[in-house]
Amino acid sequence: MEFLIPFLLFSFVISKSPVCATNVRLSPFKGLVCNQCQQWCANDTTESKQVRGLDDFVAHTKDGTVGSTKPEGIIDMTLIEQIIDNKIKEALQMRTCDGAKFESASSRNGSGGVVVDSYIPAVGFRSVRCDVTDDGENWTVFQRRINGDLDFDRGWADYVRGFGDLHGNFWLGLEAMYQLTKSGNIELKISMITKDVADYWIAKYSNFQIGPGSDKYKLTVSGFSGNATFDGLAYHNNRPFTTKDADHDHYSRNCASRHEGAWWHHDCANANLNGNFNKEGGRGMWWYDGSYRLLVYSEMKFRRRL
Incomplete structure (x- = not known):
């Protein structure tokens, strides 16, 4: 009740x-x-x-x-x-998924997904998607891609505000991510499925935080573990966010335009999880491990460290 x-x-x-x-x-x-x-x-x-x-x-x-x-x-x-x-x-103040009590994930059509309501300062009322597992690991999802139905090649305003459908493909929004992670003590988990051989990869980071808008929502990330064959985010640590209409990377041109994917680009990327789902090569959705390993699924989520 x-x-x-x-x-x-x-x-x-x-x-x-x-x-x-x-x-x-x-x-x-x-x-x-x-x-x-x-x-x-x-x-x-x-x-x-x-x-x-x-x-x-x-x-x-x-x-x-x-x-x-x-x-x-x-x-x-x-x-x-x-x-x-x-x-x-x-x-509902700053309500996230970790610590919430849910029924077992297996009883919800196996999806492990629950949508809850939150109130986030500077954002307002916002629903968030929880990845709920039977072992009690509840994560707040901020990026999810399950098919190519939603265009992720968008501008700065959309990435700050958020877009998509919490039951399908979506991006939660940079401002919401900043507000929900700014207190620190947050870990990150990325779930991926490769296109070529359907490998299921997990990349976990023990330290994750998004900076404020004044710092262009800079990424802080470290402490890699998991079965992903390469640490795809280390190259992006301490980098501001770049979109096709807001260039904050080190490349001579705009990396988000080059790869059709807004990201915390450096010069340019070792991961392109917001890339074009329907394209091959550097403009696709990929995680680098010596080559562009195209993906057919990506879910990025965080929780407070236990």
Whole structure:
């Protein structure tokens, strides 16, 4: 219930649906009974009158009940939204996947993926995808590519803001990544599948952090381990992010344009996980191990170190 309430409150703020329903339930808060709701609102037609008693509801959200006595007066809708908004922000502040309690990954169609709601300062309300494993390793996913349906050859604004579908291909957004990793003590995991022989590679880094926008979202990464045949990120440590319309690399031209992939380019790359999924060679999606090893799957994720 503690997880369900903030989510339902968030749904109410977005939809602004009427609080009182004729079926004696609060329709935006599915399944939560409002004992006096029908009586209070039977003769009310305006939105301001429909929100009678919501302060009492908010005060009792912890146990999911509503007071049985009618509160005095009519509550201003703006005030209600502010109260709910603040409660949601407090409940969802900087919420990531590590530490959250989920059912076993195998019971969710084997995907291991769960989407949860978070409130991220300077970003706002944002859903995040969790990679949930049966051994308790819950990771917050910030990049996922499972096919070539989504174009990743995008500009600076898109990469800062984020794009895509959390149930398919997506990039969480550089500002969100900065806010969620700036406290430090974060590790990184990259899961990949090669195109040629379908090798499943894991590259893990014990130290991972994204810098602020003033540093062009600089990458800090170290402590490589895993079965990936090469440390593809060491070359990119301490490098700012480059997109096709914002060149921050050391190359004489723009590396993101050269490889059709925005990245923490140096001169240019030993990994191109945002490259063109449907192309071969240097413009494709690859991890370097002496040659461009093209990939058909990539998922980048982080969590607080245990």
